[in-house]
Amino acid sequence: MEFKELIKDRRSVRNYSEAVPHDDLVSILDDARMAPSWKNSQTYRCYAVEDPEKIAAFREAALPSFNQKNSANAAYIVSTFVKDIAGFNEGAPVNEPGNCWGAYDLGLHDAYLLLSARSHGYDTLIMGLRDAAAIKKLLSIPENEEIMSVIAVGKRAAEPAFRPRKELEEVVKFF
């Protein structure tokens, strides 16, 4: 698929027929590792939930009911970053965003992940509405990691609608 087409074809999917198989998920996660990061610090971390019983327990504990419904039949990736590294020097933030740089790097990583998933023929849904404390406990995520999103990955069951974007002039200024 041509890159522009891939970008347009990537949509948030809220209706899945099946979860991504393990080998494809590994390949997608492997692609995502190629994202750039602050001083190549690679502070992104992923927790993949693929076992059907674990998926059921995860959905129940971690997601509000509308996100459970939107991601039914998919597998899940919890994406986190290790705090106090990206944007930090000798334990102190180097400039005003502080740990936002870790979130920035994770966002780049996750964007690669979404596009790789689409290029493998799968779809995704980023879910920012999730219970971080429940996820931390369920997956034994260390205290020094910030949980950001849960990403559903699976096959689309129906064609998703395109969500309109602002005009370029609204979001870009040329000087």
Ligand SMILES: Cc1cc2nc3c(=O)[nH]c(=O)nc-3n(C[C@H](O)[C@H](O)[C@H](O)COP(=O)(O)O)c2cc1C
């Ligand atoms: C940080 C972030 C958090 C999001 N959280 C949710 C969510 O909890 N539930 C949901 O259904 N969609 C969620 N979305 C999906 C957005 O609603 C979606 O990306 C946006 O409407 C644009 O649609 P598109 O992804 O199909 O282009 C989230 C997206 C992002 C980037």
